[in-house]
Amino acid sequence: MRAWKKQLDALEDQHEQLTLGAGAASRGRAPRNLDQLTGILEEVLQSGAEKRNGVVPERKAPVNALEGRVRSSANGHARSEDSDDEYISPSEDDMDEDEEDVDEGDDKRPAPAPKAPHMVPRQVAMRQPRPSGPAPPGFESQSADRPNAPVPPPGFESKAALHSSPGIPRGSNGFPKTSPAKESRGVADMKPTDLRSLLSRKREGSSPQLSHTPRTDNSDGDPAAPAVPDAREIINMRKREPLEPPAPRPMREWDAGKEALQDEAPAERPARPTRPGVPLYQPRPRDRAPDAAPPPPPPPPPPPGFTAGPERPQPISAARAPSGMSDDGFKAPSSPMVDPEEGSRDRAYFSNGQAHSEDASSSTLQDQLFPSLGAAATGADAEGGSPSSAALGPQLKGAWGSGSIASRLAQVQKDPATMSSPAPGSVDTVAYEQRAGLRPKHDAMPDKDRRQQMRSKRDFVHEEDVRTGRKRGWMNVAEGLELHKNLLSPAEQEIFIQAIKDWEAQGRRNELRGRTFSAPRKSMRGKGRVTIQFGCCYNYAVDREGRQPGIIPEEVVEPMPDLLVALVKRLVRWGVLPAKMAPDTAIINIYDQIDCIPPHIDHHDFSRPFCTISLLSEQEIMFGHKLIPLSAGNFVGATCESFLLPLPVGSCLVLKGNGADVAMHCVPPVSEKRMSITLRRMGPQYADQVRKQAERAAQPVQRLPRSWADDAVEEAPRRYGADDWEEAEGDNDNRLQRF
């Protein structure tokens, strides 16, 4: 109060001088409250202004001043109409004096108290930085903002500029309530809501504070300083750099949607980083044997919508694929052969069908245990190498063999001779494979020489911007893929093709147990793929019982036939799969023309690595981090990122690493009939289940009235639809494992 008193006295003195006695009325009138004090002060100021303008003021009743005050406060707003009139310029001396007083008083005031109105604008005028340059749109200065406002006196433009700042709450005197220092801090101190509105104005190009002004000098106002390129300019320049041209590849019907998407793809996509020396994978033209005698007749015209069909298997000759020579980036194996028994001893189920015996005429254990399949291998035709359907074992009727399966398994485990295949490289290997039906009798090429005809490629590169879970950034999603050509000779391929046809025929006759065989009705384009499962029952989709996709141990399927067991042993012996991950299950896919398999990642009920072997026709498999169905059978990379890998007949594609777990894969609609054998090992969690399943296999199984897969497919009728993807978005694994 002392400061106020002093201030009031000074003002009253001033008033008295200015009004030549007019202030006498107010003198001796002690203010009873703050409003009254303010009224007095306003009266003083107004009379001072009039005096300076040469007008002799009339006496105003104090009550008017008080009313005016109340009126402006009653606005509830920061500004009264007559507040502009309060811009009064005291003399410099007064200003200094008053500032001193106010500062002094400020120190002593415990709580915010009303300031003398003329003090506040003076402080603001002195501390507020003056805006320079033309005001941006929406932020015009006082005159534009309020055309009728009086022009401030010379030297006080800053006040006017301050007035013009929008969105700042003002007191009844027209000055901002916020401190000017705060006001000038800028974007960093803005509230999120302010920032949001500024940002939206920036997007519309009207924000003065965030609109970008390229800065081309590196010093404030020094024109001699070297120019610094603007960051945004650099980004724009980079965006304009030409991108890598896409790898050319033949156009297929199912690519049409993808091509369309590529056309629409934004050109600003940053260039994909490439590692020097590692070229991106590009499908190569199929090689022809240089010694292939007369060129084959031109193939018949492909069906509508398909390009030329694949070639039939070519005979493998030493001249065409000399040992150790690189063939289109494919190399002959250089690692030593592996003992396939190493990884199979812990799996009774895997071993129980071993066809090994020194006596080629003896029947196998599989014959005894699993008569519905067991004779397929041993019945291979000595000349043609193909097991005939007549050579397949007797059909199973009701009970499956006799006696306890557990006792038979125990017998198998006690007798290593029945479990083991010959040591790697031994001459017995040839005999073993012949007995198992894998090799025709006339093919006596030593195993190690046959292995040298295999050609392997492991350095696939396909980098994608991956955003899944913890994995982020550019990643080679093809890492872990391996393609081994010539795993099976053409004659061996024929053996497998015939065996699969026989199993399919058995399945159609309902001679395979449980859920071994499934042939969904072709109710939708590309959906008729036939599957035959051995070793375990795998549920593709939620089934009628509500069981989730994955292995269903309680469901019975036929065990691995000898032919497939011998194939697994070759894969291990030749180093294609590790012994410890020797597959104990198989799923055979039979694709008719335009059948496909939708994008998926193989279920983690199965270990990695696993593999798939191609037969009958060469088709392409598509890989990409996110593959989606555009329509039935029309699959594309969600970000236009995918690559197609042709799978030659007789080849084996191994999936592990990113290739198995980050990239999805699918087989787009095939141009002609194709078969594949996917070999996978059940995860360790199924070790016990495997044994239990073998035991259950000895029990009579009631036949299903029709193929179980029909039910499963009906449970998921939209599984090929684009909507399905939408629903599953964000739940990667579940979505992927449904197929």
Ligand SMILES: O=C(O)CCC(=O)C(=O)O
């Ligand atoms: O048919 C093929 O080659 C692939 C099959 C496949 O991806 C699968 O069964 O999971």
Ligand SMILES: [Fe+2]
């Ligand atoms: Fe798969």
